[in-house]
Amino acid sequence: MSYSAPKGLFDLLPGQKEWRDSELWQIVEEQIRETAQEYGFHEIRTPIFEKTELFIRSVGESSDIVSKEMYSFLDKGERSMTLRPEGTAPVMRALVESKVLNDNSNQKVFYIGPMFRYERPQAGRYRQHHQFGVEAIGCNAPEQDAEVIDLLMMLSDKLGLKNLTVQINSIGNHESRNRFRDMLRNYLRPNLNELSEDSQRRFESNPLRILDSKDKTDRKFLEGAPSILDALDSESADHFEHVKKLLDSIDRSYIVNPQLVRGLDYYNGTVFEVMTENLGAQNSIGGGGRYDGLIKELGGPDVPSMGFGAGLERIIQTMISQEVNLTEETGPLLYLVPLGDEARLACFGQLNELRNCGISAEMDFTGRKLRKVMSHANKIKAEFVAVVGEEEMKNDQVELKEMASGESRTISFSKLPIEIMQQFSTGQEELLQDMAGQLMQLLNVNEKEK
Numbered sequence: 001m002s003y004s005a006p007k008g009l010f011d012l013l014p015g016q017k018e019w020r021d022s023e024l025w026q027i028v029e030e031q032i033r034e035t036a037q038e039y040g041f042h043e044i045r046t047p048i049f050e051k052t053e054l055f056i057r058s059v060g061e062s063s064d065i066v067s068k069e070m071y072s073f074l075d076k077g078e079r080s081m082t083l084r085p086e087g088t089a090p091v092m093r094a095l096v097e098s099k100v101l102n103d104n105s106n107q108k109v110f111y112i113g114p115m116f117r118y119e120r121p122q123a124g125r126y127r128q129h130h131q132f133g134v135e136a137i138g139c140n141a142p143e144q145d146a147e148v149i150d151l152l153m154m155l156s157d158k159l160g161l162k163n164l165t166v167q168i169n170s171i172g173n174h175e176s177r178n179r180f181r182d183m184l185r186n187y188l189r190p191n192l193n194e195l196s197e198d199s200q201r202r203f204e205s206n207p208l209r210i211l212d213s214k215d216k217t218d219r220k221f222l223e224g225a226p227s228i229l230d231a232l233d234s235e236s237a238d239h240f241e242h243v244k245k246l247l248d249s250i251d252r253s254y255i256v257n258p259q260l261v262r263g264l265d266y267y268n269g270t271v272f273e274v275m276t277e278n279l280g281a282q283n284s285i286g287g288g289g290r291y292d293g294l295i296k297e298l299g300g301p302d303v304p305s306m307g308f309g310a311g312l313e314r315i316i317q318t319m320i321s322q323e324v325n326l327t328e329e330t331g332p333l334l335y336l337v338p339l340g341d342e343a344r345l346a347c348f349g350q351l352n353e354l355r356n357c358g359i360s361a362e363m364d365f366t367g368r369k370l371r372k373v374m375s376h377a378n379k380i381k382a383e384f385v386a387v388v389g390e391e392e393m394k395n396d397q398v399e400l401k402e403m404a405s406g407e408s409r410t411i412s413f414s415k416l417p418i419e420i421m422q423q424f425s426t427g428q429e430e431l432l433q434d435m436a437g438q439l440m441q442l443l444n445v446n447e448k449e450k
């Protein structure tokens with residue numbers, strides 16, 4: 001019997017030459033954490049499943065996510081639970097529950113984690129995908145909207161993504177949306193029977209989503225549809241103008257798309273989406289907007305919020321299709337090859353010392369023939385190899401072989417970490433100098449404390 005991952009799910013493995021390479025994900029995740037922190041966002045982690053009711057209440061019953069895509073199940077206590085299809089509702093639930101929002105303070109949080117949606121799998125669309133999301137709570141200033149949009153673009157710049165388009169829109173407050181729903185229904189009503197089945201179904205329940213339709217006939221009818229921007233209340237219109245001005249002032253380009261509506265019910269005011277031209281149909285790498293009423297709806301204080309979620313799969317796939325050069329694959333700086341039991345024990349000790357000094361090192365545990373071990377060291381891209389046998393231990397001297405050049409040099413075995421820091425002139429030179437500097441500082445401090 002052999003097993004495969006369930007449909008629409010995938011594994012991340014080291015050493016893959018494509019988007020499922022776990023090391024590539026690590027690099028991207030590191031960049032995300034760094035950028036989020038530079039913008040003042042702090043990490044939050046919530047469980048991967050929640051009570052089903054949370055998503056119905058927040059994402060909305062008529063949304064695709066709630067009406068057909070949730071992985072819901074009854075637990076052993078017959079309570080309905082759902083694997084989180086998105087991150088905003090769980091984060092708001094967590095913040096409300098922990099009462100951190102009660103003192104009116106601003107909160108800026110980010111998360112990275114898996115989300116689950118029962119969608120028809122295709123390139124760029126999976127049943128488990130991963131999102132990087134940010135949520136800025138407590139501030140209704142247009143600067144907050146611009147900062148959140150800028151953060152996603154700054155991250156994209158740092159990751160080397162090109163040719164992205166930012167689409168923005170404002171869907172106004174509750175009253176302006178109601179006004180617009182009527183305008184849109186009046187416009188579509190004469191052709192209602194010709195619209196796609198989905199759009200006919202949405203006509204009463206959620207006509208705004210018709211604007212999102214990819215159906216060709218729907219698109220034709222939508223060409224002359226009224227613009228939500230003409231139905232905006234004056235506060236939302238001013239706010240939107242201000243957001244645009246701020247984006248202009250920092251040279252973040254955007255396109256106003258009055259037909260951009262988001263598929264989740266909690267939004268109001270500014271909404272946005274970042275598109276790539278490299279992914280075909282699933283071309284949104286991230287999207288978000290304001291959701292000023294959600295926290296109150298979930299039992300918390302009436303505070304405004306703004307955020308986005310971005311799909312890591314789509315970001316990484318775009319990087320690959322744009323041939324972004326991330327880093328060269330590197331292996332350990334040093335690979336130790338012990339010959340005999342005594343050397344094994346001594347090498348294991350030195351391995352630990354090297355790692356304590358922050359030097360990447362590995363050691364052969366297999367005891368296989370030297371030829372095979374050397375070929376393995378080559379494969380994992382070790383920069384240097386040291387073979388340690390009885391003789392080397394007795395003389396306290398080892399030959400360090402540089403794999404690329406084949407050249408060797410002799411250094412002390414018992415002082416391996418220090419010797420490496422002093423002698424090596426490799427790609428890790430700066431790092432080593434840094435560490436040596438830190439060590440010296442530590443030694444000085446200790447000396448003074450005595």
Ligand code: HAM
Nearest residue numbers: 086088124125126129284285286287288307308309311
């Ligand atoms: P969303 O637009 O549903 O928004 O998802 C955000 C991003 O997740 C999408 O732009 C896409 O890159 C990625 N994504 C969604 N579904 C899939 C899938 N099946 N396969 C691969 N990638 C996918 C939200 O989830 C909101 N919570 C965003 C937000 C945060 N709004 C305010 N704060």
